[in-house]
Each structure stands twice: as C-alpha cells, then as structure tokens.
Amino acid sequence: MGHKIVEAIIEDGHLKHVEGKLPPGKIKVHLIYDLEEPSDGTEIMKILGETSGIYKDIDAEREARNLRQEWERNLDK
Secondary structure, three states: OOOOOOOEEEEOOEEEEEOOOOOOOOOOOOOOOOOOOOOOOHHHHHHHHHHOOOOOOOOHHHHHHHHHHHHHHOOOO
16 A cells, blocks of 8 residues: 655644645545644754754755746746
C-alpha cells in the first residue's frame, strides 16, 4: 500500500481545508499533527545545535535570489 501526504486543517474535529484533491469514497488516514506549545528557548537552541552546519556550504542570498526568480518567472502566464 502506498502513502500520499497532503496538508489539511481540522478545526474542532471538522475538516476545514485540504491541500489538493482527495480520492472519491472512504479513505483511511493517519493523523500526525504539530503541538503548539510555548517554548522556553531551550528547545529552540537544541534544534539549532542539532541542525547547524547541515547547509554550511550554501550561499543563502544566492539561493533566495534563485527562488524568487523561479517564482516570478511564471507571473505573466
């Protein structure tokens, strides 16, 4: 069995928005959601420590410029 991931918004137990189209009929889902808990800053520092250096050779300004050009390329269509 394959899996497909779509973003969705469920509010008060009711499906409010789905990114993309779902197949017709009944589907079985596994819900994985983010907990919106306030952070005391230590968790943020832990995440930064674990992920720092992953993209150390990336030129962030160049990458941002390239992304903007890609997005703006299709504006006239």
